[in-house]
Amino acid sequence: MTVSSVLFADGFVFSTLLADLLTLAALGYIAAAMAPIGKYMVKFHYTAKIVGGPKSHWLLGDTAKYGYTHQGLMNSLERIKEFPAMCTQYMGWFGHIQTYHPDCIKEILARSYPKSFMYKFMLRPLLRDGLVISEGDYWKRHRRLLTPIFHFDILKAHVDVFNANSSSILELCELKSKSGISFDITSPLADLSFSNMMECVMSKKVTKDAEENWVYIQALKELSYLVFKRFTTPYLWPPALFILSKEGKKFKKLTKEVEDQAFKLISERREILLRQNSLECNPEDEVMVNQETGSAFTFRKRKGKIADFLDILIQTKDQEGKGLSDEEINEEVITFFSAGHETVSNGLVWTLYFLAKYPEHQSLCREEIRNVLGDQNNLTSSNMSKLPYLTQCIKESMRMCPPLHLVGRCISEDVTVSHRYNEFKEIKIPKGINVTVNIWALHHHPDIWKNPEVFDPSRFSAEKSHERSPYAFVPFGAGPRNCIGQHFGMQQMKVVLALMLRNYEFLLDTSYPNPSLIAAVVIQPGGGVHLFARKV
Numbered sequence: 444m445t446v447s448s449v450l451f452a453d454g455f456v457f458s459t460l461l462a463d464l465l466t467l468a469a470l471g472y473i474a475a476a477m478a479p480i481g482k483y484m485v486k487f488h489y490t491a492k493i494v495g496g497p498k499s500h501w502l503l504g505d506t507a508k509y510g511y512t513h514q515g516l517m518n519s520l521e522r523i524k525e526f527p528a529m530c531t532q533y534m535g536w537f538g539h540i541q542t543y544h545p546d547c548i549k550e551i552l553a554r555s556y557p558k559s560f561m562y563k564f565m566l567r568p569l570l571r572d573g574l575v576i577s578e579g580d581y582w583k584r585h586r587r588l589l590t591p592i593f594h595f596d597i598l599k600a601h602v603d604v605f606n607a608n609s610s611s612i613l614e615l616c617e618l619k620s621k622s623g624i625s626f627d628i629t630s631p632l633a634d635l636s637f638s639n640m641m642e643c644v645m646s647k648k649v650t651k652d653a654e655e656n657w658v659y660i661q662a663l664k665e666l667s668y669l670v671f672k673r674f675t676t677p678y679l680w681p682p683a684l685f686i687l688s689k690e691g692k693k694f695k696k697l698t699k700e701v702e703d704q705a706f707k708l709i710s711e712r713r714e715i716l717l718r719q720n721s722l723e724c725n726p727e728d729e730v731m732v733n734q735e736t737g738s739a740f741t742f743r744k745r746k747g748k749i750a751d752f753l754d755i756l757i758q759t760k761d762q763e764g765k766g767l768s769d770e771e772i773n774e775e776v777i778t779f780f781s782a783g784h785e786t787v788s789n790g791l792v793w794t795l796y797f798l799a800k801y802p803e804h805q806s807l808c809r810e811e812i813r814n815v816l817g818d819q820n821n822l823t824s825s826n827m828s829k830l831p832y833l834t835q836c837i838k839e840s841m842r843m844c845p846p847l848h849l850v851g852r853c854i855s856e857d858v859t860v861s862h863r864y865n866e867f868k869e870i871k872i873p874k875g876i877n878v879t880v881n882i883w884a885l886h887h888h889p890d891i892w893k894n895p896e897v898f899d900p901s902r903f904s905a906e907k908s909h910e911r912s913p914y915a916f917v918p919f920g921a922g923p924r925n926c927i928g929q930h931f932g933m934q935q936m937k938v939v940l941a942l943m944l945r946n947y948e949f950l951l952d953t954s955y956p957n958p959s960l961i962a963a964v965v966i967q968p969g970g971g972v973h974l975f976a977r978k979v
């Protein structure tokens with residue numbers, strides 16, 4: 444009996460030599476594809492014995508127990524009692540190490556190891572080779588080319604955008620304070636951070652009247668939802684099944700829409716800059732910033748406009764004078780939107796939630812803001828550093844609810860981690876193993892934070908911060924692959940909060956239950972955050 448007659452039994456005779464060969468080739472292909480997975484599982488099996496971890500289901504792994512729900516996050520804190528620094532965790536059969544202790548995290552984040560398998564598997568279809576996913580020399584070149592975007596002098600102009608766009612949320616607060624009705628702040632703050640991104644990245648206003656821009660935003664929102672849906676739906680993991688699913692088809696259609704619009708915009712902008720650069724330049728429109736290495740980079744602004752991300756992405760050049768292609772720019776633009784939108788809006792939502800829950804801290808912030816702003820309704824970049832208490836409250840909120848709660852690496856060399864808990868003083872994690880830094884568990888670790896469930900902004904006074912390991916508080920990651928947009932994100936949060944708190948007092952509407960934690964790509968408040976706004 445031939446191989447194919449076994450496989451195609453059921454009365455249907457299909458035993459030609461060609462079919463046999465095709466079947467063998469298919470089996471060979473599957474075996475070849477499975478071989479690295481098998482090799483990984485064997486290697487992980489031996490590492491798991493040394494690291495240790497909670498018992499997991501033989502088929503489903505631990506995902507249900509430590510997954511995306513409120514209870515999942517709480518369970519991952521319970522686990523710290525038995526495994527104080529690190530432990531194994533399984534997504535189905537796929538094992539990785541989770542660490543939540545600064546000593547171990549330092550060893551993982553201090554080098555620019557490639558992102559972990561799951562990170563790439565889920566996010567690459569959307570972010571392609573954008574900065575979050577790329578690795579090696581390609582990443583290094585892009586990181587250097589993109590750094591001028593976040594130069595202090597460039598960020599100054601974005602602060603004006605944040606101030607101007609905050610009028611939408613202030614108008615809403617005014618309306619709600621007059622009506623005395625509470626409102627859920629999650630979606631107005633998400634819209635605000637999207638508007639800020641649209642204007643800073645591509646000088647576009649987001650209004651329902653500017654239909655093109657509105658559609659772009661809606662498509663991006665839908666795409667990040669589809670990425671999360673796939674992540675939490677195991678039958679959508681195999682690429683072939685995802686492509687055939689309705690989610691996969693929608694994903695393809697939306698990606699094309701977003702891409703087409705970006706390509707159109709990039710080519711229009713290239714033309715504007717080309718036309719303008721051929722003309723005599725007004726020195727005011729010429730900007731010079733230093734790249735990471737200290738070498739100077741000069742580019743032109745559009746007449747009378749702020750230098751948006753696109754202006755810099757189009758004009759940035761490496762040492763050989765080579766810039767970024769349209770495809771590369773598109774990937775970076777999508778990456779900026781994906782990495783910089785929900786993180787900021789959830790950072791804002793959680794800070795307002797904690798300040799409403801603990802009004803004594805809200806009052807201290809308001810006093811500080813009013814001293815700095817006086818009767819101005821504008822926060823300048825030079826005033827930004829004069830708000831230490833507000834900054835401490837933002838940091839404490841990001842400790843309690845870090846927007847990005849997991850980051851992962853696939854270590855490309857053997858790494859030895861040591862910590863004081865385990866009976867093994869040192870543990871060698873072999874090259875190729877996936878390691879996830881659980882920022883959520885780190886920020887709630889009882890050996891690092893006294894009373895970790897208490898909201899206490901004084902933890903972030905300069906004095907107390909110096910006493911801690913720099914790897915104890917990492918909402919923006921750490922090491923060479925830390926968040927490139929962290930100052931942009933922090934400035935945005937400070938402007939929005941300063942203007943809201945200067946003008947309104949926020950109180951929790953206690954008729955709603957406390958928000959639950961949804962651990963999607965970022966930690967979101969399930970059920971929303973419902974606040975009353977009162978004019979002060």
Ligand code: HEM
Nearest residue numbers: 574575782783786787790846850918919920924926928932
């Ligand atoms: C509260 C706001 C933000 C938080 C909490 C946050 C958090 C993070 C974290 C934890 C990482 C490290 C990921 C890793 O190690 O794998 C990261 C990387 C990154 N973030 Fe942010 N982020 C924020 C805002 C932004 C903004 C506003 C932008 C862009 C405008 C941005 C763009 C990026 C990019 C491109 C990377 C990848 C950097 C690289 O690998 O070289 N982020 N972010």
